[in-house]
Amino acid sequence: MKKHIAIDIGASSGRLISGILNDGKIELEEIYRFDNKITKKEANDFWDIDTLFDEIITGLKVAKKNGIDECTLGIDTWAVDYVLVDYEGNRMQEVYAYRDDRTEKAILNIAKKISIEEIYEKTGIQFLQFNTLFQLSVHDKDELKKAHKILLVPDYLYYRLTGEFISEKTNASTTQLLNISTKEYDQDLLKLIGVKREQFATLFDPGKVVKKVIPNLRDQYDLPQCEVICVASHDTASAVLGVPGTNNKFAYLCSGTWSLMGVEMAHPIVNAQTYAKNYTNEWGAYNTYRFLKNIMGLWLIQEVRRNLKTEISFTDLTKEAERITPFQFLINCNDACFLRPENMIKEIQNYCRRTGQLVPSTGGELARCIFDSLALTYRKTLEEINVITGYSIESLHVVGGGVKNELLCQITANVTQIPVVAGPIESTALGNLLVQMISCGDLENILEARKVIIKSFAIKTYQPIKIKNLDEVYKRFIQLVGTN
The missing domain is CATH 3.30.420.40 (ATPase, nucleotide binding domain)
Structure with missing residues (x-):
């Protein structure tokens, strides 16, 4: 062995x-x-x-x-x-x-x-x-x-x-x-x-x-x-290899400090539209391309937790966020002001204040603001990918540390209105290992490897729940962040 x-x-x-x-x-x-x-x-x-x-x-x-x-x-x-x-x-x-x-x-x-x-x-x-x-x-x-x-x-x-x-x-x-x-x-x-x-x-x-x-x-x-x-x-390239998707109708979301969201392609897409939307064509293993967008990810909540005056776990922050009314506070997750602020809490509050919104003050409100805004960003990105590629994405595979955030996974399913398939958490290490196994002849190719992942690890699917005012919320979000 x-x-x-x-x-x-x-x-x-x-x-x-x-x-x-x-x-x-x-x-x-x-x-x-x-x-x-x-x-x-x-x-x-x-x-x-x-x-x-x-x-x-x-x-x-x-x-x-x-x-x-x-x-x-x-x-x-x-x-x-x-x-x-x-x-x-x-x-x-x-x-x-x-x-x-x-x-x-x-x-x-x-x-x-x-x-x-x-x-x-x-x-x-x-x-x-x-x-x-x-x-x-x-x-x-x-x-x-x-x-x-x-x-x-x-x-x-x-x-x-x-x-x-x-x-x-x-x-x-x-x-x-x-x-x-x-x-x-x-x-x-x-x-x-x-x-x-x-x-x-x-x-x-x-x-x-x-x-x-x-x-x-x-x-x-x-x-x-x-x-x-x-x-x-590149850890994202390895993480994508560890995505247990076995058809071409899925998108992936590598959820960690950054959110890397896209589809696996046989050819790059380079045109005026992809330039305007700032999509990337990173090279993947086995003659593929990772057509994706970089989105500011869990860095936002990591920094909020660091800036809070009291010690609180991510689990407890998420529980607090569950109790907060959704979509009260929204931010453009990719705004440059969030790249490396001195204080993430103040930066989020200032952003909400500048844009005429309610201002989150508690840890739960700040977390809810981040999770709602990330999920809406994921929907916007998926819609762009559908238009650009001509695909009709049927499911979103989430891998990496974000798999552990069940609230964010469910909000994402609700906002995108497609199933969110969460797992495995260790997709990056898995992708690394899969290349070694294929190189040594343990596995024939990446398709076989992905089928083995499904057999080997616990994977949870979040079915979308309908939200009554979703269209209004999404329209407000697009007005806030713009079309790019």
Whole structure:
């Protein structure tokens, strides 16, 4: 029975999860969990990349002590952030976090040199101020010139484990530097920001073997014999692979700090309409595209909870929200004011005040405001996807941490008026593991893998309940947020 390990790192935590295929079902076991957070040094925000690597090593040591002597291994993390490596193979600088405000005016500055419409035509990627294109555009030019390689975070961790430089495709596409027609880094955009193609590694497909863990590392720390496999290293790409949808009439919602909502496509959609609506065509595993929109997700409630003066669990906040009359307070979840405010509570209250609404004051009211607004945003996004793709979405698959929020799942079903299929929670680690299993021959393809997920994990369906004044509420929401 082959053993596989997913290293899955998010903005607040990371973990190593082992997976095996046993009697037609996938069995998961968490081996090790660790914290992750943005650290501030002087005026900037960074990731502690060395600590993350040390935690991976610690987790692999635990795996060995737990009896895993041999396995495959894959890594997924968040997207867009990068590491500069010099010609001696050493990290050159601290790793900027995407929420750092250095890119606040980057899109405007780039637009002075090249139209943003042309960038979208080249890449098919939506405009977010923290995309790697804009991060590199404001990076110190002398430091960039000295860099031998520019690696995204999971590619750097692969390098530390194996000594090999790779540029995994699903994550590389989020940089807004890949040309959607040539399937390569775009020379015009590279020249625009002062970097060269050779500073990026060879593009790697998910499922391709990278190398074994460096023998010295294995011997020094008594690690398992690990064959490292390139998985879909963008956590959203892995999460979508873990969606148990078996037909082409479903949309997915990867619900966590961000809400990533879209459909899986065989071809990208790049036109004036998708540009105007700011949809993205991120590359997926197995020759697919993730046609989706980024929506500010549970970050909103995470920050509200952090700003509350009293300690309260997410469960209790949700229970309080259940008792609040729905749709009293609505916000545009994607408004830039919510990206990184000093105080999320005050920002939401100020937004409601500015827009002539009642102002939420309690934790329950704030939570209800967020959940209602997210659900309405999901409906708006689904309607746009239906029009753009010509699909008629029949169900919405929710995966990730948001699966645990039963209230939000039910509100979403009620507002969208389609079934919401919730689960599995561990879709990102699952997607990571599925690529390893397919690469090793445990599973034939992703369709078979998704059928195995349905057999292996508890999945709950929320049927829509009719709301009398839904049309009026939705009209008011659209007037509030606009059509884009």
